[in-house]
Amino acid sequence: MLIGADELDRPIASAMVGYDGHRGWLYYLAVDTQWRGRGYGRALVERAETLLIERGCPKLMLMVRQGQPSLERYYHQLGFSDSETVTLGKRLIRDE
Numbered sequence: 040m041l042i043g044a045d046e047l048d049r050p051i052a053s054a055m056v057g058y059d060g061h062r063g064w065l066y067y068l069a070v071d072t073q074w075r076g077r078g079y080g081r082a083l084v085e086r087a088e089t090l091l092i093e094r095g096c097p098k099l100m101l102m103v104r105q106g107q108p109s110l111e112r113y114y115h116q117l118g119f120s121d122s123e124t125v126t127l128g129k130r131l132i133r134d135e
C-alpha cells in the first residue's frame with residue numbers, strides 16, 4: 040500500500056499487509072521523514088485494518104524489534120497491545 044505522492048511523484052508513506060487466512064500481518068510501515076507526524080502512518084494502519092476486516096480477518100499482528108520503546112508507544116496509542124508471545128525465526132536463505 041502506498042499513500043500519496045510528493046511533488047516529484049515519490050510515495051510519502053508505505054506499508055505491506057498480508058492475510059494468511061488466520062491472522063493479518065503488517066510489515067514495513069514507513070513514512071518519509073519530512074512527512075512524519077501528519078497522520079500518514081495512522082492512515083495506513085487504519086487502511087490495513089479496513090482491508091483485513093473486509094476479508095473477515097479477526098486480528099492484526101505486527102512485530103517491533105526489541106529496544107524501541109517509542110515505537111511500541113506509537114503502536115499502543117493506535118490500539119495495539121503486547122501479545123505476550125515469543126517470536127522464533129529460522130533463516131532458510133542466507134542473508135548476503
Ligand SMILES: CC(C)(COP(=O)(O)OP(=O)(O)OC[C@H]1O[C@@H](n2cnc3c(N)ncnc32)[C@H](O)[C@@H]1OP(=O)(O)O)[C@@H](O)C(=O)NCCC(=O)NCCS
Binds near residue numbers: 069079103113
Ligand atoms: C512510525 C512511523 C511510521 C509513524 O508515522 P507518522 O506518519 O509520523 O505517524 P502519525 O502521524 O500517523 O502519528 C499518529 C499518532 O502517533 C503519534 N506518534 C508518532 N510517532 C510516535 C512515537 N514514536 N511514539 C509515540 N507516539 C507517536 C503522533 O503524535 C500521532 O498522535 P495523534 O494522532 O494523537 O496526533 C514513522 O515515524 C516512521 O516511518 N518511522 C520509521 C520506520 C519505522 O520505524 N517503522 C515501524 C516499523 S515496525
